[in-house]
Amino acid sequence: MDTDLGAGFIALDGVEKVFDVRKKTGFLKRERRQVRAVDGISFTVARGEMVGYIGPNGAGKSTTIKMLTGILTPSGGRLRVAGIDPARERTRLAHRIGVVFGQRTTLWWDLPLIDSYRLMHRMYRIPDARYRENLDRCVELLQLGELLDVPVRQLSLGQRMRGDIAAALLHDPDVLYLDEPTIGLDVVSKAKVREFLRELNAERGTTVLLTTHDLQDIEQLCSRVMVIDHGRLMYDGPLAGLHEAGESERTLVVDLERELPPIEAPAPARVVRVEGPRQWLAFPATESAAGLVAAVAARYPLVDLSVREPDIEAVIAKIYAERTSA
Amino acid sequence: MGSGRLYAAVAAGGFRRYATYRAATAAGVFTNTVFGLILVYTYLALWEAEPHLGGYDQAQAVTFVWLGQALLSTLAIGGGGFEDELMERIRTGDIAVDLYRPADLQLWWLAADLGRALFQLLGRGVVPFAFGAVFFPIALPREASAWAAFLVAVLLAMVVSFGLRYLVALSAFWLMDGTGVTQMAWLAGFFCSGMLLPLNVFPGALGEVVRALPWSSMLQAPADVLLGEAGAPGTFAFQAGWALALLALGRLVQSAATRRVVVQGG
Numbered sequence: 001m002d003t004d005l006g007a008g009f010i011a012l013d014g015v016e017k018v019f020d021v022r023k024k025t026g027f028l029k030r031e032r033r034q035v036r037a038v039d040g041i042s043f044t045v046a047r048g049e050m051v052g053y054i055g056p057n058g059a060g061k062s063t064t065i066k067m068l069t070g071i072l073t074p075s076g077g078r079l080r081v082a083g084i085d086p087a088r089e090r091t092r093l094a095h096r097i098g099v100v101f102g103q104r105t106t107l108w109w110d111l112p113l114i115d116s117y118r119l120m121h122r123m124y125r126i127p128d129a130r131y132r133e134n135l136d137r138c139v140e141l142l143q144l145g146e147l148l149d150v151p152v153r154q155l156s157l158g159q160r161m162r163g164d165i166a167a168a169l170l171h172d173p174d175v176l177y178l179d180e181p182t183i184g185l186d187v188v189s190k191a192k193v194r195e196f197l198r199e200l201n202a203e204r205g206t207t208v209l210l211t212t213h214d215l216q217d218i219e220q221l222c223s224r225v226m227v228i229d230h231g232r233l234m235y236d237g238p239l240a241g242l243h244e245a246g247e248s249e250r251t252l253v254v255d256l257e258r259e260l261p262p263i264e265a266p267a268p269a270r271v272v273r274v275e276g277p278r279q280w281l282a283f284p285a286t287e288s289a290a291g292l293v294a295a296v297a298a299r300y301p302l303v304d305l306s307v308r309e310p311d312i313e314a315v316i317a318k319i320y321a322e323r324t325s326a
Numbered sequence: 327m328g329s330g331r332l333y334a335a336v337a338a339g340g341f342r343r344y345a346t347y348r349a350a351t352a353a354g355v356f357t358n359t360v361f362g363l364i365l366v367y368t369y370l371a372l373w374e375a376e377p378h379l380g381g382y383d384q385a386q387a388v389t390f391v392w393l394g395q396a397l398l399s400t401l402a403i404g405g406g407g408f409e410d411e412l413m414e415r416i417r418t419g420d421i422a423v424d425l426y427r428p429a430d431l432q433l434w435w436l437a438a439d440l441g442r443a444l445f446q447l448l449g450r451g452v453v454p455f456a457f458g459a460v461f462f463p464i465a466l467p468r469e470a471s472a473w474a475a476f477l478v479a480v481l482l483a484m485v486v487s488f489g490l491r492y493l494v495a496l497s498a499f500w501l502m503d504g505t506g507v508t509q510m511a512w513l514a515g516f517f518c519s520g521m522l523l524p525l526n527v528f529p530g531a532l533g534e535v536v537r538a539l540p541w542s543s544m545l546q547a548p549a550d551v552l553l554g555e556a557g558a559p560g561t562f563a564f565q566a567g568w569a570l571a572l573l574a575l576g577r578l579v580q581s582a583a584t585r586r587v588v589v590q591g592g
Contacts, residue, residue, distance in 0.1 A: 071422055097426075099426055
């Protein structure tokens with residue numbers, strides 16, 4: 001794929017990262033093995049886009065993010081963020097990006113939250129007025145007001161995560177990388193974080209690259225999703241398109257008046273489960289349910305019915321499984 | 327100027343972090359005082375048997391003990407500085423957070439550790455030293471200039487101590503578990519800084535060697551400045567030389583480490 005690096009705000013062209021792994025195979029004997037954590041990835045993200053970047057553990061997501069921050073140097077290919085080569089000008093880039101690693105914290109463990117923010121103020125050389133404005137905004141939207149004087153070690157995970165997100169945004173970054181920002185959070189905290197990110201993207205036009213295992217994050221925030229596995233890009237497109245790529249199916253759940261043998265449904269729909277008078281029919285997610293419902297209703301005594309949307313997790317699992325076996 | 331304010335903020339943070347733990351500080355003060363008592367009686371027995379050992383009289387030897395207790399945690403000779411935290415961050419991969427910041431890794435930790443050292447000097451150093459000064463005959467200078475020179479020597483000692491421990495901490499990039507290196511450094515520091523016995527007591531080649539090593543910048547050098555046993559300019563030059571050499575080496579190792587770094591964890 002030929003990518004014009006000038007076109008995207010974040011642009012990768014054939015980016016690779018190969019790690020040398022040395023394995024002990026005997027006394028003083030070592031075997032060298034190369035692991036291709038990222039194996040030729042190309043994509044571009046436009047300014048203001050909010051993109052989901054998903055894949056199983058060890059797929060190469062975090063390695064990509066680390067290359068995009070400049071702390072890892074690619075073994076091959078080219079990459080640019082805001083026109084900057086991250087590995088070469090890591091410090092200059094740092095002023096343009098914000099990073100949140102869900103499992104790590106940038107906050108000072110022993111000290112009140114506000115101390116970490118004062119440090120950001122100095123570190124990013126944020127003009128005083130701008131700093132106060134951004135801090136006030138984050139405090140209001142992320143509900144940090146009562147937490148500012150609390151030592152970080154006493155914060156709950158959800159509070160700490162909100163604190164970390166604020167810390168990443170005080171210097172008005174153009175790009176925000178979020179690596180599993182909702183990991184381990186309860187439902188309420190997740191909702192708060194998502195709500196904040198949606199507003200940030202809408203109002204400030206911050207470009208967001210979101211890595212997650214929680215597909216609800218993606219469903220609620222991202223119009224575009226990239227799926228990566230074994231260091232390769234498996235899918236890049238709208239969330240809806242994932243269903244096609246994964247050949248996902250919807251389910252029609254039918255309650256009949258009485259127990260009957262499996263419904264003879266018009267292909268490609270088929271009965272996948274029967275339990276007393278209730279039957280489950282699977283049909284392609286790309287097809288309308290109306291025809292199937294009409295066909296069943298015409299020939300069987302219906303009491304009730306409902307349609308279940310495909311589980312995106314199952315869809316992605318299917319993509320992984322297919323590509324791996326291919 | 328801008329980055330000066332950043333590192334000042336980092337140092338202030340380092341100071342406050344340690345100031346948070348008051349019970350630990352109080353326990354430390356108590357420990358240092360008890361250690362001091364044990365060492366003082368040991369030294370008194372030694373100097374009783376061998377007056378003017380290493381060129382010190384009894385009062386100077388006692389002063390040396392209390393100085394050692396005052397500087398033990400300040401210079402992290404027995405461990406307990408930033409290095410445990412940095413090694414843990416390297417091991418867990420949290421170092422990634424430090425690396426993408428627009429700040430220099432070495433200066434950042436130097437500032438944080440100087441903040442810590444300053445707190446330890448005030449919080450853990452002053453009380454045992456005052457205790458020693460009240461209850462034992464000690465030899466202290468009257469002139470303010472001698473005290474000023476002593477403080478400069480202590481500051482340089484802090485930097486040398488940081489330089490050594492930074493190298494120890496960076497070893498975690500290769501070893502993953504730095505416990506062994508830490509213990510070796512702790513042992514070397516205890517002996518070679520003069521914490522066990524003043525270095526001028528050691529005779530012959532061994533004495534020459536330990537007095538030339540960087541560790542002697544730590545306790546021996548400030549003590550000799552305070553006791554009037556060594557000239558300030560020469561001592562400063564010796565300490566600054568080691569400080570610069572260690573910082574430069576640390577920088578070299580740091581760039582090698584970050585180039586080969588496989589940041590741990592997903």
